[in-house]
Amino acid sequence: MDRVVSGMRPTGVPHLGNLQGALRKWVELQDSYESFYFIADWHALFGLEERSREIKQNTKSALATLLAIGLDPEKSTIFVQSQVPEHTILFTIFSAITPTGWLGRNPTLKDMVRADEPLPYGLLGYPVLQAADILLYKGTLVPVGKDQMPHLEITREIARRFNSMYGVEYFPEPQAVLNESPVLPGIDGRKMSKSYGNIISIEDDFETIKSKVRLMITDPQKIRKSDPGHPDICTVFQMEKSFVSTEYAEDIFAKCVQGALGCVAHKDSLAKIIWEYLSPIREKYFYYMSHPEELVKVANYGAGKARKIAAQTIEEVLDITGVVL
Ligand code: SF4
Incomplete structure (x- = not known):
C-alpha cells in the first residue's frame, strides 16, 4: 500500500x-x-x-x-x-x-x-x-x-x-x-504568506477578517457599482473561488462584468463566506489551544x-x- x-x-x-x-x-x-x-x-x-x-x-x-x-x-x-x-x-x-x-x-x-x-x-x-x-x-x-x-x-x-x-x-x-x-492570494494579491504580511489567520475574528478583506485589491477600473469589472484580475474574486461552488463563482463573475455588483458589498460577502468556513475550524482550534x-x-x-x-x-x-x- x-x-x-x-x-x-x-x-x-x-x-x-x-x-x-x-x-x-x-x-x-x-x-x-x-x-x-x-x-x-x-x-x-x-x-x-x-x-x-x-x-x-x-x-x-x-x-x-x-x-x-x-x-x-x-x-x-x-x-x-x-x-x-x-x-x-x-x-x-x-x-x-x-x-x-x-x-x-x-x-x-x-x-x-x-x-x-x-x-x-x-x-x-x-x-x-x-x-x-x-x-x-x-x-x-x-x-x-x-x-x-x-x-x-x-x-x-x-x-x-x-x-x-x-x-x-x-x-x-x-x-x-x-x-x-x-x-x-493574500490580501495584497501575492501568494498568501506570513513573510509577506498578507495573511488571514485561523485566529482572526470576524471584524479583523472583514477589515482585511476590505483592503484587498480589486479591478482598479471599477470605480462605481455600475462599471463593468474584470473579476479575472481581482484578488477578491480569486480568493472567493476557493470557497464557493463553480455555479456561485460564475454568477458573481457575470454580475461583476455586467456592473451589477459593487466591490464593497462583494468584499463584505466574501468576509462572511470566509467566516462561515473558519468558524467551526476556529472553535476546535481554540479548544485544543486551551487544552x-x-x-x-x-x-x-x-x-x-x-x-x-x-x-x-x-x-x-x-x-x-x-x-x-
Ligand atoms: S465587484 Fe467583486 S469581483 Fe468585481 S472588481 Fe469588485 S470586488 Fe472584484
Missing part, C-alpha cells in the same frame, strides 16, 4: 493559504492511504526567520490546526518531528552521501538566504533532512505544490544514490501528489506509532551501511 508522508513547518499561526492548500489535501489523502503527518520543528530551527523562542508555541498552534481541520489521529500518524530522533540519524547518514552541488541547485535557497547573514549549514542541507523525513517511513507519495517539486527530486536522487552505493533496492523513489488547487494536555497526548501517541517504523528503518539502514557491529 502506498504511504503518504508530509510535514508542516511551525512558522507562525496557520492561515487560510495553509488550510486551503496543503492541509485540505492531507485530510483528503488520509482516507485512502496510510498517512504520516508531522510538525517539522527541526526545519523551523533551520529557517533563518524562525530562530526564536516561538517554535514551541508555533508547534502547538500547528498541531491544534491539524486536528481542527479534521486530521484524525486514528487514521493518520500525527507527530512532532523532534519527538522521533531517528529523523536526525537518517539525516546524518544521507549527509554523508549527498553531493553539495545538488543542494546548491535548490531554487528556493536564494529566497531563504539573507545577503547580510552567512549561510548556515542546516539551511543548505534542509533538503537532505526532508529526504530523511520521507524515506524514514519509506514514503511513496508526497503531497506537494509545483514549487516544491525540486525538493522531492533531491529526495528521489538521494534514495537512488543510497540504493546504488550499497547495491540494494531499499528506499523507494517517492512520487509527487500534485496539489492542483490554485495558490490562494495543551490533549495536544501532548496526541503528539505522544503519534510519535509512538512513528517511532516503531522509524526504529526499524534505522536498524536496517545501519546494518546496510555497516556502521554498527
